[in-house]
Amino acid sequence: MSDVTLAVDAMGGDHGVPVTVPAVGRVLSRHSSLHIILVGNPDVLAPALAKAGLEGHARVSIEPASEVVAMDDPVAVALRQKKDSSMRVAINLVKEGRAQAAVSAGNTGALMAVSRFVLKTLPGIDRPAICTAIPSAKGHCHMLDLGANVDSQPEHLLQFAQMGQAVVRAVDGLSQPRVALLNIGEEDIKGNEQIKEAAALMQAAEDLNYVGFVEGNGIFLGDVDVVVCDGFVGNVSLKTMEGVATMIGGMIREEIGRSWWRKLSGLFSLPVLNGLKRRMDPERYNGASLVGLNGVVVKSHGGTGEAGFTSALEVALLEARRNVPALIRDAVAPLVRASEQPAS
Amino acid sequence: MSDVTLAVDAMGGDHGVPVTVPAVGRVLSRHSSLHIILVGNPDVLAPALAKAGLEGHARVSIEPASEVVAMDDPVAVALRQKKDSSMRVAINLVKEGRAQAAVSAGNTGALMAVSRFVLKTLPGIDRPAICTAIPSAKGHCHMLDLGANVDSQPEHLLQFAQMGQAVVRAVDGLSQPRVALLNIGEEDIKGNEQIKEAAALMQAAEDLNYVGFVEGNGIFLGDVDVVVCDGFVGNVSLKTMEGVATMIGGMIREEIGRSWWRKLSGLFSLPVLNGLKRRMDPERYNGASLVGLNGVVVKSHGGTGEAGFTSALEVALLEARRNVPALIRDAVAPLVRASEQPAS
Numbered sequence: 001m002s003d004v005t006l007a008v009d010a011m012g013g014d015h016g017v018p019v020t021v022p023a024v025g026r027v028l029s030r031h032s033s034l035h036i037i038l039v040g041n042p043d044v045l046a047p048a049l050a051k052a053g054l055e056g057h058a059r060v061s062i063e064p065a066s067e068v069v070a071m072d073d074p075v076a077v078a079l080r081q082k083k084d085s086s087m088r089v090a091i092n093l094v095k096e097g098r099a100q101a102a103v104s105a106g107n108t109g110a111l112m113a114v115s116r117f118v119l120k121t122l123p124g125i126d127r128p129a130i131c132t133a134i135p136s137a138k139g140h141c142h143m144l145d146l147g148a149n150v151d152s153q154p155e156h157l158l159q160f161a162q163m164g165q166a167v168v169r170a171v172d173g174l175s176q177p178r179v180a181l182l183n184i185g186e187e188d189i190k191g192n193e194q195i196k197e198a199a200a201l202m203q204a205a206e207d208l209n210y211v212g213f214v215e216g217n218g219i220f221l222g223d224v225d226v227v228v229c230d231g232f233v234g235n236v237s238l239k240t241m242e243g244v245a246t247m248i249g250g251m252i253r254e255e256i257g258r259s260w261w262r263k264l265s266g267l268f269s270l271p272v273l274n275g276l277k278r279r280m281d282p283e284r285y286n287g288a289s290l291v292g293l294n295g296v297v298v299k300s301h302g303g304t305g306e307a308g309f310t311s312a313l314e315v316a317l318l319e320a321r322r323n324v325p326a327l328i329r330d331a332v333a334p335l336v337r338a339s340e341q342p343a344s
Numbered sequence: 345m346s347d348v349t350l351a352v353d354a355m356g357g358d359h360g361v362p363v364t365v366p367a368v369g370r371v372l373s374r375h376s377s378l379h380i381i382l383v384g385n386p387d388v389l390a391p392a393l394a395k396a397g398l399e400g401h402a403r404v405s406i407e408p409a410s411e412v413v414a415m416d417d418p419v420a421v422a423l424r425q426k427k428d429s430s431m432r433v434a435i436n437l438v439k440e441g442r443a444q445a446a447v448s449a450g451n452t453g454a455l456m457a458v459s460r461f462v463l464k465t466l467p468g469i470d471r472p473a474i475c476t477a478i479p480s481a482k483g484h485c486h487m488l489d490l491g492a493n494v495d496s497q498p499e500h501l502l503q504f505a506q507m508g509q510a511v512v513r514a515v516d517g518l519s520q521p522r523v524a525l526l527n528i529g530e531e532d533i534k535g536n537e538q539i540k541e542a543a544a545l546m547q548a549a550e551d552l553n554y555v556g557f558v559e560g561n562g563i564f565l566g567d568v569d570v571v572v573c574d575g576f577v578g579n580v581s582l583k584t585m586e587g588v589a590t591m592i593g594g595m596i597r598e599e600i601g602r603s604w605w606r607k608l609s610g611l612f613s614l615p616v617l618n619g620l621k622r623r624m625d626p627e628r629y630n631g632a633s634l635v636g637l638n639g640v641v642v643k644s645h646g647g648t649g650e651a652g653f654t655s656a657l658e659v660a661l662l663e664a665r666r667n668v669p670a671l672i673r674d675a676v677a678p679l680v681r682a683s684e685q686p687a688s
Contacts, residue, residue, distance in 0.1 A: 108529070137591050147528050150536060184491050184579035185452065192494060216583025220591040229580075235528040236577050237584045239560025244588040247481050247564040248620070255619035275599035276592070 003033045004100050004320050006313060007093035010040035010048075011068040011086040013105025014303045017048040020105070023309035025052045027317070028059055034317060035059045037099055039090040041066070065089040069106045069114075071302055078110030079117060087111060091118045094295040100320035101296035103287075103312055111299050112148050112290055119295040122325060124332035127152070128292035129160050129231065130299065131167055133285055134241070138222025142168050146288060147235035154198035157181065157228055159332060161202050161210070163291045164226035166331045170322035171315075177225035180214035182233060202228075206334060242282065283308035287315030291328060296320050347377045348444050348664050350657060351437035354384035354392075355412040355430040357449025358647045361392040364449070367653035369396045371661070372403055378661060379403045381443055384430040385410070409433040413450045413458075415646055422454030423461060431455060435462045438639040444664035445640035447631075447656055455643050456492050456634055463639045466669060468676035471496070472636035473504050473575065474643065475511055477629055478585070482566025486512050490632060491579035498541035501525065501572055503676065505546050505554070507635045508570035510675040514666035515659075521569035524558035526577060546572075550678060586626065631656030633663060635672060640664050 010020045017040070024036050038045055042064050049055050049062075065086040069078045078085065087106045093099040095118050104111050112128065121128055131144035144160050145152065152160070161179050168177040181202060183195050195213075202210040211224060216237060219227050229237070252273065278284075282301070286308035290297040296319045300312035354364045361384070368380050382389055386408050393399050393406075409430040413422045422429065431450045437443040439462050448455050456472065465472055475488035488504050489496065496504070505523050512521040525546060527539050539557075546554040555568060560581060563571050573581070596617065622628075626645070630652035634641040640663045644656035 135591070137594055150528070182580060184494075184576055184583075216580040216585075217587030217590065219584065220587040232528055233577055233580050236526060236560040236573075237580050239528075240563065240581045240584040241560075241588050243561030243564040244585050245592070246561065247479070248589070248592055250481055251620050251623055255617075255623075273599075276595050279595055279599075 002321075003035060004317055005035040005037060005098065006316050006320065007037045007039055007063070007090040007099035007102045008313070009086045009090045009102065009104035009106055010038040010045055011065070012302075013300060013309075014071065015105075015305075016040075016068075017044055019304070019306050019309050021045070021048040021052045021054065022306045023313060024060065025054050026306070026310045027313040028054070028057065031317065035061075037061050037063050037090075037093055039063045039065050039093070040068075040086040063089060063093065069110045071107050073107060073110060075109045075113045078107070079113050085114075088114050088118070091115055091295075091297065094297070095119055101298060101316040103298045103300060103309075103316045105300035105302050105304065105309060105312070107302070108147065108299055111297065115290050115293055115295075115297045119293045119297070121292050122294055122329045122332065124336035125159055125163070125292035125328070127156050127159070128290055129163060130234075130288050131164060131291050132238075132288035134219060134227075134238075135279065135285060136220045136222040140285070141219065141222075141225050141227055143219065143227040143229070143234060143238070144291065145229065145231035145234050146238050147231045148290070149231040151232075152230040154194055154201050157194075157198035157230070158201040158205060159292070159335070161205070161208060161226065161228045162331045162335070163328050164228060165208060166327040167289065167291060167319075167324055168225050170324045170327050171318050172225070174225055176209040178211045178223070179209055179226040179228065180211050180218070180224040182219075182227055182229035182237070183213040183215065185215055198228075207331075245282070284311055287312030289315065289319060289324070291324070293325065295325055347379060348375075348661055349379040349381060349442065350660050350664065351381045351383055351407070351434040351443035351446045352657070353430045353434045353446065353448035353450055354382040354389055355409070356646075357644065357653075358415065359449075359649075360384075360412075361388055363648070363650050363653050365389070365392040365396045365398065366650045367657060368404065369398050370650065370654045371657040372398070372401065375661065379405075381405050381407050381434075381437055383407045383409050383434040383437070384412075407433055407437065413454045415451050417451060417454060419453045419457045422451070423457050429458075432458050432462070435459055435639075435641065438641070439463055445642065445660040447642045447644060447653075447660045449644035449646050449648065449653060449656070451646065452491065452643055455641065459634050459637055459639075459641045463637045463641070465636050466638055466673045466676065468680035469503055469507070469636035469672070471500050471503070472634055473507060474578075474632050475508060475635045476582075476632035478563060478571075478582075479623065479629060480564045480566040484629070485563065485566075485569050485571055486516075487563065487571040487573070487578060487582070488635065489573065489575035489578050490582050491575045492634070493575040495576075496574040498538055498545050501538075501542035501574070502545040502549060503636070503679075505549070505552060505570065505572045506675045506679070507672050508572060509552060510671040511633065511635060511663075511668055512569050514668050514671050515662050516569070518569055520553045522555045522567070523553055523570040523572065524555050524562070524568040526563075526571055526573035526581070527557040527559065529559055542572075551675075589626070627652035628655055631659035633659065633668070635668070637669065639669055
């Protein structure tokens with residue numbers, strides 16, 4: 001397999017190097033053709049590399065960056081003031097062609113703004129989107145946008161659909177992913193015009209396997225591969241999933257702790273609960289793609305651990321190998337040509 | 345306690361009388377001052393009452409209705425063609441003062457349209473909303489709107505907040521419920537103006553304990569009592585909850601079925617899983633209120649069973665006893681007076 005280089009914002013996220021460096025060690029040991037450029041403060045990185053047994057590793061290098069984008073930094077600060085941030089420098093490496101993808105656990109708004117500023121959007125894409133895999137009853141689907149855009153217009157939703165389809169083709173190897181539009185049950189409700197228009201655009205789009213509306217519960221049924229929605233709605237839905245899963249996890253723990261008999265039961269139920277945990281594991285599903293840019297950028301959850309950051313690195317590696325940005329560019333090319341030609 | 349009469353659409357929902365009539369039997373046995381008017385086809389109702397041991401019950405009467413609103417009937421059909429539907433007749437009974445609340449498991453869009461047409465909205469309320477209790481880590485919160493309105497403007501969101509506060513005061517007995525506005529994490533994102541405006545209105549509102557933004561996962565943390573959102577977003581969030589809970593339930597069953605050891609584990613873990621089920625039970629949380637109308641109308645989930653429909657009847661009884669519509673009218677009265685007075 002041809003070599004791939006990932007630029008890793010080593011300083012970003014809630015934890016920084018104690019999470020990012022060991023995760024890099026894990027992923028390097030799995031993929032012999034993978035190179036990593038760790039971006040950050042060399043004085044912090046050198047001891048972390050030594051601790052992780054990666055000192056002098058032939059496929060690891062350090063790219064210095066003097067600043068860090070804080071989790072609560074406003075977008076304007078990240079964009080205009082911290083021009084030597086580990087996040088910015090990692091994305092610059094993609095822009096310069098020294099890396100094929102950048103990964104950061106830094107703040108989402110800043111990552112999107114900096115990525116957009118440095119890499120620019122692909123031709124035909126008005127708004128980049130955030131896309132991630134969501135577990136379902138039969139495996140997973142991909143959902144976008146998860147918070148990069150609000151008030152998305154029908155043509156944006158169509159672009160999200162094209163991008164989602166390209167991602168699923170590339171990473172899941174499905175030739176005709178089933179693409180659905182997130183909607184609510186009531187068909188006749190006032191104000192649903194945008195959704196109806198978006199549905200009409202998707203229906204008419206060539207080479208898009210649009211299968212119709214899906215409601216919030218339909219995300220998890222395993223009957224669709226791409227769920228398209230506005231970023232406000234998508235973000236609320238994503239956070240709702242996290243909230244319900246966390247609450248159920250907490251309730252299981254509380255129920256187990258309720259009595260000695262329950263504790264014993266809990267012990268016996270460990271295989272079941274561990275099986276459940278494995279399937280729902282947020283770390284396993286960590287790694288959201290910023291799609292629609294001239295380059296691969298993957299956002300890791302800020303609070304994730306080593307396993308989660310490893311998942312995000314795997315997502316970036318796969319998307320870089322498959323060259324997802326080129327696939328998206330090809331997918332939206334007909335839309336670009338149509339808009340460039342005078343109406344006949 | 346003073347007597348209350350509920351008008352029950354006995355024919356609505358996926359199951360009709362086999363669910364509604366036994367549920368009525370349950371709730372009658374719990375509340376000695378409760379009267380029920382069952383609305384529907386007498387030829388169907390009479391044998392169902394006999395089967396449920398309710399024949400000749402002193403606190404049950406039948407109100408004939410010749411039609412039924414089907415679950416997939418368009419709103420226009422329910423509103424203009426089926427004027428003698430069990431749903432419509434039940435709501436008419438509230439209008440006429442013969443009942444203090446109506447309960448239906450029929451289709452949501454039709455129920456909202458018919459309720460609005462027959463009962464009218466309260467002064468100061470532009471748009472009625474759908475409100476329900478949502479389980480949280482520490483009990484529950486109430487969330488609205490769950491799908492009656494899309495493209496809600498800031499002043500509508502303020503009205504939802506006032507209504508939600510009135511509901512929680514009435515049914516949970518909290519004097520100063522914590523009211524939050526559902527938002528997404530990114531503060532600087534383009535297009536968030538409506539949410540910001542709504543937040544400013546809520547902050548400025550007298551007698552509203554507005555505590556700020558909450559994200560999708562914050563619904564379940566138990567730190568807020570009322571979550572305010574647009575109906576599109578709220579419906580997606582609600583259906584997402586249902587979807588995740590159903591998926592996790594299915595995964596637990598699958599994990600238990602995976603091997604003989606797991607089956608044994610599953611048996612031992614029954615107390616834990618039953619405890620979990622009790623706390624998450626959708627039937628226990630069944631019963632959404634259509635708030636902002638001149639009367640109490642409660643919507644039951646269409647596919648719910650006897651226990652779920654009983655919960656919906658309990659919601660209606662409580663809201664009727666506390667006269668929630670009058671409380672909402674009082675809560676929004678200052679807004680009405682403000683809009684009637686010329687600006688000073």
